[in-house]
Amino acid sequence: MTDAVRTHGLFKRYGQQVAVAGVDLAVPAGSFAGLVGPNGAGKTTTLGMITGLLRPDGGSAMIDGYDVWRDPVAVKARIGVLPEGLRLFERLSGRELLLYNGRLRRIPKADVERRADELLAVMDLTGAADKLVVDYSTGMRKKIGLAAALLHNPSVLFLDEPFEGVDPVSAATLTDVLRRFTASGATVIFSSHVMDLVERLCDWVSVMSAGHIVAQGPLAEIRGARTLNQAFLDLVGRPDRTTPTGLTWLGANPKADQ
């Protein structure tokens, strides 16, 4: 099977801190893939290096067989990105944002207008199409960001925490769009802390911990007979919580005011 994404020894440090310690990520084409890991595991840093937003200190990243850092134009034509802490052009309306993105991607004007209208409708944003992005809610921002990332019909879509701050109705809309996208043979890679969601959506999982990939493969294989949440806790090693330490002052306690 062809890999949509393949990295070899991807490495990044910030001063003394090694954020990504030699990551070999592999995601087969057509997957709905989840990148999971505890806080600080290196997911955002890894996604940044794979999408050309952050220069690696070592290693390589390939998308559809193209090297991200040697052939950036070919790669950027093939990917869509919804980054963490998404920065949008706040003073454009949702529709203007999509039209502007389409112009940047050199999509013919008539096609951009048609695609923008369809994406706004699917994302349930038609009524807010002429409102400035600065006035959008968190969920609306995620949806317009996803619409902008899909406009040029990428073959691989990267999403950093796409469901964070999104209500269940909008989450269902995002899910439908992403499912349709992967059903057509495209690839989605998203980072998340919500194991239930990853278990429900993904057919491929990569688990990161402390800058390394600690497990990677088809969801059923990683999960085994456990829930994904239990597999995650087993893989990343939950600290022993059986012996209570500290926090003796917390909670209803007669000595609380001392």
Ligand SMILES: Nc1ncnc2c1ncn2[C@@H]1O[C@H](COP(=O)(O)OP(=O)(O)OP(=O)(O)O)[C@@H](O)[C@H]1O
């Ligand atoms: N710009 C930066 N400067 C210094 N250290 C950084 C920077 N960005 C990330 N790091 C460090 O690199 C490590 C990996 O961070 P990263 O944001 O990639 O993790 P993450 O898995 O995405 O975490 P989370 O799930 O909390 O979003 C962390 O220890 C973090 O403190």
